[in-house]
Every structure is written in C-alpha cells, then in structure tokens.
Amino acid sequence: MSAADQNLLHHDTVAMTVFAQDPIVLTAGKLPLFAQLAVPAERLQRGPRGHRFHVVDVGVGTNAAAAPVVLNDGDPWTYRDRWDADHRPADPALLVEDADFRAQNLFAVAAHTLALFERHLGRPIPWQSRYPQLYLVPRARIEANAFYSREHNAVLFGWLPATGDQPSLYTALSYDVIAHEVSHAILDGLRPRYTEPGLPDQLAFHEALADIVALLSVFSLKDVAKRLLDNGNGKIVFPGDEAAMRNPDQEVGRRLMAEWRAAELKATPLTLLAEQIGGRRTPAVPGRYPALRRSVDLPASSAWTTDPAFLEPHRRAEVLVAAFLQTLVAIWAARLDPLRVDQDGVDVNRVAEEGVKSAQHLLGMLLRALDYLPPAELEFADVIDAVLTADRRLASDDDRGYRDKLRAAFAAFGITPPEHQMVDEDGDAAPPPAARRTPTPYRADPDAKTRGGIRYEHLNLAALRTSPEEVYQFIWNNAGALGIDVRLTTRVERVLGSTRVGPDGLVLNETIADYVQILRALPAELPPGIDAPDGLPADEPVELLGGGVLVFDQFGRFRLHQRKPVLDVDRQNRRLQYLAKRGFRDGGDKRRFALLHDGEDEQ
Ligand SMILES: [Zn+2]
Structure with a gap:
C-alpha cells in the first residue's frame, strides 16, 4: 500500500x-x-x-x-x-x-x-x-x-x-507490553467480576490471557516469525535433525526429530515476553535474549498446586501460558515433519508458515471461548472446559488434534475440565445429583419441579436476544431443569448477541446471557457446610458469589449452561480459606494489573 x-x-x-x-x-x-x-x-x-x-x-x-x-x-x-x-x-x-x-x-x-x-x-x-x-x-x-x-x-x-x-x-x-496491558483492559470490560476477591486462579487468568495474546498475536504479523527464525540464509538449522535421521528406527527418529525441533522452537524470541524490561531485571542467560517471563520452559507437572510461590498471579499465570506455548511448539514441530531437510537447514518460509498457522489457531480457540467463561469465580479448569466446548461448537473436525493436545497439556499440569459443569444441549440441562462434585447445603426447592425438560412457553424469542428480564423468565420457568436455585438472589447481568466464525468458516450466531448469584450472610449464618475462617469479625457480612452463562442458538433454543453454583460448598470453603490467609486484602490493589508486582520491583 x-x-x-x-x-x-x-x-x-x-x-x-x-x-x-x-x-x-x-x-x-x-x-x-x-x-x-x-x-x-x-x-x-x-x-x-x-x-x-x-x-x-x-x-x-x-x-x-x-x-x-x-x-x-x-x-x-x-x-x-x-x-x-x-x-x-x-x-x-x-x-x-x-x-x-x-x-x-x-x-x-x-x-x-x-x-x-x-x-x-x-x-x-x-x-x-x-x-x-x-x-x-x-x-x-x-x-x-x-x-x-x-x-x-x-x-x-x-x-x-x-x-x-x-x-x-x-x-x-514494546509490542508485548502494550498487547498485554490492553488485554487486561479488554478482559475487564468482558468480565468485570474477575477482580472481585476470589480464588487465585482468577487474577492469574487475567495475566495468562494477557501474556498469551501478546505472544501468539505476534505470529500473525506479516513475516515477523520468518525474520526472527531466519539464520540469514533463508534457512533455520535444527541441530538435532541429523542425529534423528541417522536413527535406525525410522519411527523413533521421527519422534526424536519432532521433540528436538520443539525444544529448539521453544528457545526463539517468539516465546519470550518483554525482552527489554527483562534485560533490566533478570539475570542474563548466555546466548539468549533476556525476558521478563519465559513461561514455555516451565516443566509440566502439578507441583505448582502446592507451591506457595504460585499464589502470586504472574507466577501462577505461567502455568496456563506454558500449557498453551508447549502445545504450540508440539503442534508446530509435528507440522514440520514432511519438510525437506537440506544440508544447510530447513526452508525458513515453510517453518514460519506452519508456526503462524498453529499460533493463530490456538489463539483463536482461546479468544472464541471467552464468552463461555463463567462471569464470576473463574478457575483454571473452567478455562480448558470453555476452550474445548467452544471449539467443538465451531469446528466439529479437529484433524490436527488441537483439542486433544491442549487437553493433554493442561492435564500434564494437573488441570482437567470439571465433570458435568458445562452442560450440553445433548445431555441433561443440569447434572444429575449423583454427578455433582460436592453436596449442597440445602434441600432442593420443592417448588422448582421440572415438567419434561426445558420449557419455552410464554417466552418472546425476540426479547430473549436482548432482555435480561426475558432471560430471567427462562431461568424462572426452568429453575429445576437448569439446577439454578432461584430462592437465592439471581440477577441476569448481560444479554448479548455474538457471531463467531470457526476455523473452517462455520458461522455461529448465539445469544449469550450471564447471571450471577450473590449470597450475603454474617459468618454465623453461612449455609451449612460453609465455614467462616478464623479471625473473621462476627459482625462483618461475608459475600458468596456464583453464576453462570446460558447460551441460546439463533432460534432461541437453549444450548449450553456454564455453571458455577453459589452453593458449591467445596469451592466456597477453599475461597474463604484462601482469602483469610491473604488477610482479605484482595479488594483494593490499584496496581493489580502492573506488568510486574511491586515485590518483583525490589529484586
Ligand atoms: Zn498483567
């Protein structure tokens, strides 16, 4: 131009x-x-x-x-x-x-x-x-x-x-810094309740999304991946290729080649965040660029779940970033398999092209899932759940196995989608009681009996697309079938239309409605099974949050329910214990979305 x-x-x-x-x-x-x-x-x-x-x-x-x-x-x-x-x-x-x-x-x-x-x-x-x-x-x-x-x-x-x-x-x-910070602002517009006091995954997801967007969106910039990988002769050299090709067992050789290439791709600046700030703050690694974060190197294990260092949001975020980046390099390396290896390396154009495709695909999977995330009380398991569910809706085929590889990468970090939380239209509208993870404190609402599944009587489908009141009527009439206890304060906060395009061009028009449930009680009056942590003032009310997302198709038919019940005893106890340990200080940190936290500043 x-x-x-x-x-x-x-x-x-x-x-x-x-x-x-x-x-x-x-x-x-x-x-x-x-x-x-x-x-x-x-x-x-x-x-x-x-x-x-x-x-x-x-x-x-x-x-x-x-x-x-x-x-x-x-x-x-x-x-x-x-x-x-x-x-x-x-x-x-x-x-x-x-x-x-x-x-x-x-x-x-x-x-x-x-x-x-x-x-x-x-x-x-x-x-x-x-x-x-x-x-x-x-x-x-x-x-x-x-x-x-x-x-x-x-x-x-x-x-x-x-x-x-x-x-x-x-x-x-810094491209990384701008993309990272603007992503915080975007997610705050999409999911404002993620800054409310919650489990540590919630703020960590803010950081993870910001890092993943910063890192993966670079791939879509014309020729940037190519120019970063190019050794100056239009080639990229994978030092392990020769040994892998000499392996007498061809299958083993191919597997080793993919593994070694993945290791090599991990080391490119494409996986590093904020190099210049990193250069001022982190010890130099010989032969590599400095970086504020190099999450791709985090070993896959569930050790982070018990390591207190991983309660800090940026550190904890690295788990999700690593799961995405490790999936990226694995898929990228696998796509390189049929490429010809010359004496002086592999054609950098083709290597970059495969990287761009893999990165764009993975980033698209994550971004298209954002509307399926619960409006409150987010945990890492919900992220992989939403990503897999949204992707299945938009791309029934998955020839390259993105879903399986991403699921496996999360599982390697000990994160698995919860059972029956995202309820599909093909199954039941609410999980059967036997599948519920934790007991609920109250007996079921005797007035919420279902009449043969989801009912659409008295609904105005045009209004359902835009009106919180109409969506609430849907919830009201289907409270039993949906498993939403409307005896608690339940508010539909947002109803909007979304038009998403899948990787193969499938267009999906949906209405997405978020509701939240808030329960405020003095510590002594919390629901049975939910225990107020020690040290909580007896006269200060505790706020419990829950909520979900209801998804309707373009004909106004109910399709999905992402649920985080407010009366999930197990989650509420974990949350209260965690907040108590932090001294309930979570609310007012104005520099919450700093690229680095002040503790790191002092290092
Ligand atoms: Zn941040």
Missing part, C-alpha cells in the same frame, strides 16, 4: 508501522523488527485519537503535557505512515526517541489488539468504564513497568531515560 493510498473512508484497515518486538530484539541482519499492523480505519483525530483509544502524552502527577500527535495528513480521513520502510530513519535509535512514532506505535498495537478480540468474539467489546475511549499514556511515570488502571480508565506506560551506556527504555514501544 503506498503512502498516498491510505484513505480512511475507502479501506477497512490502514497499515501502520510499529516495532513488532522490543527494539533490542534483532534479526540476523542486526536490525530491529518492524511490522505494518492492520489498524481498523476510522476518522483519525489528533492525539492520536480514534473512537476506542486516546493517546495522551502526560506525566502522571505533573502538569507537563506534550502536544497531541497528528498522524493524519491534515485531513482526518487521510492517514499517512511517516515511518514505513521508505521513510523511516536508518538509525532505529532516532525512532526510539521520536514522540510521534511512539504515539503511533502505541495507538496501532492497542487498536490491533482490540480488533483481534472483537473479530474472534464477533461483536464490539465495551471498556469496563463504559466510556467509548480508553486512555493510553506513553510516558506516565519513570519506571520500567506499565499497568492498566480501571480507576483512570487508562493504560499507564512507564519509561526510563537514557543513562550512561543504557539507551532509553519506553514500555510504550
């Missing part, structure tokens, strides 16, 4: 140049990696400011504000990329210090990330604030950190001025 061809009315997207990896990550030719991101076209105002993002270059706590950056060509409907391959300065250091480029880099990566989520979920996603724009502040504070602040409806990016031999560090130039 030529510079003159970027009319914002005539194109769906425009191409904006950004750093595709931290500026310290270099190709074999010792150049940083640029990419032209497809950014949704819209009227582009100074800031830059579009209808979802507003870049504001102010220092937090100071009155110093830089002039808004103009990316348009004097006309808000014409964009011109001033930093494409023909126009950017030869010395990348000049770009790092260019405030206009920084603004474009930040705006483009943020808009590209939001577009990725919206494309997979098939609908616009609101910010938690319900304001149209999220603020992006490129030089908010002097620190090698960044965080999403719900309070400010903003992502605040830190920076460090150049000192001695260290160049300046702008987190707003």
